[in-house]
Amino acid sequence: MKFFSRAQKLGFILPDFSKTAQVYEGTNCKIMDGKTLSTNLISQAKTLKDGKKVPCLAVILAGENPASHVYVKNKIKIFKEAGFDSQSYIISSDEISEEKIISLILSLNKDKNVDGILVQLPLPKTINTEKILNAISPHKDVDGFLAHSIGTLATGEFTNAIACTPFGILAMLVSYGIEISGKNSVVVGRSNIVGKPMSLLLLSSDATVTMAHSKTKDLKQICKNADILIAAAGQPELIDKSYIKENAVIIDVGIHRKENGKLCGDVHSNVKEIAYSLSPVPGGVGPMTIAMLMLNTALAAWAKD
Ligand SMILES: NC(=O)C1=CN([C@@H]2O[C@H](COP(=O)(O)OP(=O)(O)OC[C@H]3O[C@@H](n4cnc5c(N)ncnc54)[C@H](OP(=O)(O)O)[C@@H]3O)[C@@H](O)[C@H]2O)C=CC1
Numbered sequence: 567m568k569f570f571s572r573a574q575k576l577g578f579i580l581p582d583f584s585k586t587a588q589v590y591e592g593t594n595c596k597i598m599d600g601k602t603l604s605t606n607l608i609s610q611a612k613t614l615k616d617g618k619k620v621p622c623l624a625v626i627l628a629g630e631n632p633a634s635h636v637y638v639k640n641k642i643k644i645f646k647e648a649g650f651d652s653q654s655y656i657i658s659s660d661e662i663s664e665e666k667i668i669s670l671i672l673s674l675n676k677d678k679n680v681d682g683i684l685v686q687l688p689l690p691k692t693i694n695t696e697k698i699l700n701a702i703s704p705h706k707d708v709d710g711f712l713a714h715s716i717g718t719l720a721t722g723e724f725t726n727a728i729a730c731t732p733f734g735i736l737a738m739l740v741s742y743g744i745e746i747s748g749k750n751s752v753v754v755g756r757s758n759i760v761g762k763p764m765s766l767l768l769l770s771s772d773a774t775v776t777m778a779h780s781k782t783k784d785l786k787q788i789c790k791n792a793d794i795l796i797a798a799a800g801q802p803e804l805i806d807k808s809y810i811k812e813n814a815v816i817i818d819v820g821i822h823r824k825e826n827g828k829l830c831g832d833v834h835s836n837v838k839e840i841a842y843s844l845s846p847v848p849g850g851v852g853p854m855t856i857a858m859l860m861l862n863t864a865l866a867a868w869a870k871d
């Protein structure tokens with residue numbers, strides 16, 4: 567578990583949920599419960615914190631995207647639960663400029679109390695996202711979105727932050743005892759924040775990886791070959807049971823709010839009829855993303871390597 571070794575050195579352990587997994591009602595499909603696993607990791611952080619510097623995350627939120635405001639609030643709430651500090655910097659739409667965000671990042675880079683810097687995405691279209699992200703010091707990148715962090719993930723060095731969503735997914739697969747080595751895995755989506763780092767992590771765990779995207783032909787046939795399928799296309803319920811192989815492990819990354827206010831993912835609930843296991847939305851990948859953000863912030867504050 568190369569991907570978890572820096573965290574292990576700090577005392578974090580991945581609990582074994584393989585024997586206690588519940589199934590979805592009326593099916594044999596196991597629930598990969600990210601909420602419970604994230605709560606477990608957060609309480610480990612709380613204990614490990616004793617006698618150490620209180621980790622501090624600075625969150626920059628530019629613009630008025632309502633979903634981003636909700637996410638940031640959630641992150642801050644969970645950091646509080648772990649006993650971690652956070653600061654938020656909210657920049658309203660009429661004040662946003664690249665210079666302004668970069669000068670804030672440069673001052674946070676120098677601030678000894680701040681261990682991690684997160685720029686909430688998406689940024690307004692007028693802003694060059696890569697330019698902003700790459701202003702963050704590699705030591706303070708807790709999202710793992712910097713070109714440098716993705717580079718060390720690609721070379722298998724694992725010396726920098728690993729993108730929280732893929733990191734959380736891998737932690738969940740390991741906790742639920744899913745073997746990855748030699749498995750055919752298909753990642754639907756190739757974004758810099760989910761699909762690409764996910765593929766790199768699976769590859770370094772010795773899976774055979776196929777990356778699919780909007781130009782992929784025969785998506786259904788490709789998905790049907792997957793032992794492990796990661797759905798991160800941002801398309802509500804795109805993946806239904808006709809896309810999956812019997813006994814496949816399905817990870818649903820998508821998050822969409824339906825008209826009735828309920829959340830759904832990229833995966834249709836009928837996959838439960840044939841899948842070996844499925845991570846739910848809500849309660850799967852989302853909470854794991856925040857747990858790994860907390861873990862990356864703890865690493866930024868405490869790791870000596
Ligand atoms: N739970 C969590 O913690 C998180 C959840 N999310 C959710 O995950 C989903 C994906 O997020 P993100 O990666 O940021 O999204 P992006 O929109 O950046 O990327 C979507 C990717 O999916 C591909 N795609 C789109 N439509 C299809 C299709 N019909 N078939 C195959 N591939 C397709 C796109 O292809 P192309 O490159 O060709 O355009 C692109 O690579 C969203 O629903 C988002 O809300 C995201 C981050 C964290």
Ligand SMILES: Nc1nc(=O)c2c([nH]1)NC[C@@H]1CN(c3ccc(C(=O)N[C@@H](CCC(=O)O)C(=O)O)cc3)C=[N+]21
Nearest residue numbers: 684685686687688709730847848849850852853855856
């Ligand atoms: N710099 C940056 N880093 C991110 O990590 C980042 C980002 N920008 N922009 C947006 C996406 C999205 N994302 C989520 C995190 C948690 C949940 C989450 O906790 N979801 C809950 C439900 C929450 C609800 O009720 O709305 C769940 O799935 O159970 C969802 C989505 C992080 N992102």
